[in-house]
Amino acid sequence: MHFLAALTAFLLPAACLADPNISVNPGSIKLGARLAGHLHRPPSFAVVPHNLQKVSHPFEVDVPLKVPRTKACTVNVVQHEFVFSFGKPFVGNFTPPVEKECNGPWEMVVLEMTGSSRGRQYDRIAGLWIGGFLRTSTPEPTNAGILWKFQKDVTSYSSTLTVPQTVVMDLSNLVTAELNGTYTVTVDLAFYSADAHANLDDVPDLVVPISAGAESSAWFSLQSDSSVGARNVTLPRNLRRAVVEVYANGQINDEFWYVNAPNSYIQLLNQTGTGNGAYWRWRWSREDFVFGMLTRLSSVPTYPGPYREILVFIDNKLAGATVTFPVIFSGERASVMVPMLSIGALNIPSYYIDVTPFVGLLVDGKRHQIGLQ
Structure with a gap:
């Protein structure tokens, strides 16, 4: 099982702290952590009727995002072709929008990913890190080609987008004589400026990633039910609420756990x-x-x-648990997933675990371990 997580926390005003020298803006904290792997199974190479042998537009059924009517500024964060990319993630740079009307605060931030491919290839798992906020998978291409696009609301990660930083995207692809498909990917962020009526109370002030690396594949890969992916973090002392957001999906031999x-x-x-x-x-x-x-x-x-449970630990103490949604990736039923994909195949869902009861342990100014199992 492979994981990605994030912790959202709300802060008390600095005036409420016992130590007057510590001052942190009130709001919330979000910690992100990732865990994933790669597919190692034969592609389906399903027989497709002749009338479907044209460029396909795979899509996932979802509720369209309702965006604000305020001005939006778009920033490109990824433009890359993934060819032979095992162990070779895309590494780039992100710069916040420079337009005066879009320099924040933002009422909404929308990520849009566009991808294309042609030929024969696996469906591949992918992750994007700017503080760590996207998990996705690719549809399997056809000889005629595919083109797909989806959006994700990433407003809760706004605090990570206020300063220039490194962008990492991992889409591990393999090209051989038989698997000749490459994946061309574009990722843009649209920033919608906030007006006087915007409610920004639920937007965290800080995101602390919980990941395995920086300029590399940052997800944890847990090989058994006893494996733990963990990171030590130091949190503000005016923390008042904390919520862990977790992404998790099975890969390799555990990809189809739900039919065990x-x-x-x-x-x-x-x-x-x-x-x-x-x-x-x-x-x-x-x-x-x-x-x-x-x-x-x-x-x-x-x-x-046929059961998978996610456990979250704080300093080796069980802080919460949830179960995973069975995402059916496009390669499992390539013949019938044309062009409609299963729920969560493109925008892999996350799970929220409220760990507010443990806040009292986290506000001592010391380092604490957040673990995933």
């Missing part, structure tokens, strides 16, 4: 191996596509059962 069989059915399914559950892999044949039937290809033992 429980332990009690392993023998009935004639499963063998070290896995505590069973994972069923399917394929579409030409006849299957016509008649809408699935054919069993193989069954492979993998990690335990």
Whole structure:
């Protein structure tokens, strides 16, 4: 299982602190942390009817963003073609908008990602770090090509966007004689200026990333249910509320965890191996596509059962837990995901864990460990 997380915290006015020398603007703190991996399975290479052999526009069904009517200024943060990019993330620079009417505060900040590809290729997991706020996956391309676009509200990360900083985007792609598709990606940020009526009370003042690196793939990759990804942080002493935002999704052998069989059915399914559950892999044949039937290809033992739980620890104390949503990536059912993708395939969802009861432990001015499991 692979994770990405963020902690939002609200602060008391500095006047409420016992130490008058410590002063932090009231508002909130958001900590981000990432964990992900890469796909290592054959692409589906599904048979697609002739009338679909044209440029496809994959999309995810979602509620359109309602943006303010105020002026928006757009800043490009990524323009890159990912060819052979394992271990070679895009590294660039971000500069906040320079227009006077868009220099903040902002009522809304919208991320828009556009991608294109053509040929044969896996669906790839990707992450973007400017303080750490995007997890996505790519659709599988066709020989005729694909073009897709989606938006995400990233207003809660506004505090990370007020100063120039490094941008890192990891989309690990592999090009071979058979896998010849590359991914061309553009990411823009649209900043909508706030007017006198804008409510900015819920926008955090500070984002502290919880990640594995800086100018590299910053997500944690947890290989077992005992693995923990953690980072030490020091938080302001006028903290009054804290919420951890977590991104998590399975990859490699754990990508299809939601179809694993429980332990009690392993023998009935004639499963063998070290896995505590069973994972069923399917394929579409030409006849299957016509008649809408699935054919069993193989069954492979993998990690335990059809249940995944995210645990958040503060100084090795369990602070909260949540369960993950089963995101079905486009490569799992390439034949039927044309052009509509499953919920969360492009804009991978996050999960919020309120850890306000632990704020009293975090306001001593010392370093504390935030862990993900």
